[in-house]
Amino acid sequence: MGGFSSNETMPQVVVLAGGLGTRLGEISERTPKSLVEVGGRPMLSHILEWVSSQGCSRALVLTGHLGENFEGFxxxxxxxxxxxxxxxxxxxxxxxxxxxxxxxxxxLLWGDDLHMVNYHALLEAHAGSGCEMTMTVTRENDSFNLEYGRGRVLRYDKEGSKPEGLNGYEAGTSVIEKTVLERHGMDGSWSWEGVVYQSMAGSIAAHLDDAPFWDMGTPERLVQLQRFLEER
Structure with a gap:
């Protein structure tokens, strides 16, 4: 466990960009969420700009809904x-x-989130954690979906159904060792969060990073992100 050494080259980045984007309504009917323009450029461009600034040079984007729109990107x-x-x-x-x-x-990144995490600090934390997975946790969100403590993610509750004790939010950037996927993977449709986060609660390392976190999953949040990018 903790198979990445902080002295190694920066790892591959994988971006999940296949969601339907139903909460964005008409905005995502003809455009994948990751290609929706914000601040004059596609969301994916902002994500990859940060990825590049952190020294990463290889990215795999997993597409689905309107995936043909990514051609030539x-x-x-x-x-x-x-x-x-x-x-x-x-x-x-x-x-x-x-x-x-x-x-x-x-x-692992989400294609509709922008969180300017220090990747070097995250990878350093992962290397010293003894865990197969390290999740970035933020407290800078208007709701919480997890409980962390003692350097670990103790509980994940995506819907906030049991809010007592929740004190952080998954910030959309994690270090994953492939052994996690090999152990939990299965054919068909399934939720990474619902399966892996639940079964590994207590053994996922938590890395706190309170840099501004932006989720463009709704029109209102898209406007907030637009404002943030204009003010940078």
Whole structure:
């Protein structure tokens, strides 16, 4: 466990970009969430700009809904590849479907989140954690979906159904060792959060980073992100 050494080159980045984006309404009917323009550029461009600034040079984008729209997409300084699911597989199914393309250790990002996490600090924390997975946790969110303590994610509650004790929010950036996927993976559609986070509660390392966190999952949040990018 803790198979990544902080002295190694930066790992592969994997971006989950296959969601339907139903909460965005008409905005995502013809455009995948990750390609919705915000601040004059697609969301994916903002994500990859931060990825590149942190020294990462390889990214795999997992697409689905309107995946053909990603054709020809490039980002300077990033060796970019795409893998499209033919039917909706959920977050876990998308990763399992692309398992042959994943490196032994990778950074997992969500294609509708922008969190300017210090990757070097995250990887350093992972290397010293003794865990197969390290999740970035933020307290800078208007709701919480997890409980962390003693350096571990103790409980994950996506819907906040049992809010007592929740004190952090998953910030959309994790270090994953491929052994996690190999152990939990299955064919068909399934949720990475619902399966892996639940079964590994207590053994996922928690890395706190309170840098501004932006989720463009709703029109209101998209406006907030637009404002943030304009003010940078």
């Amino acid at each position: 490039e980002h300077e300084g990033i060796e970019l590849s795409f893998f499209r699911e033919s039917v909706p597989l959920g977050t876990g199914g998308a990763l399992w479907n692309a398992r042959d393309l994943l490196e032994d250790v990778f950074l």
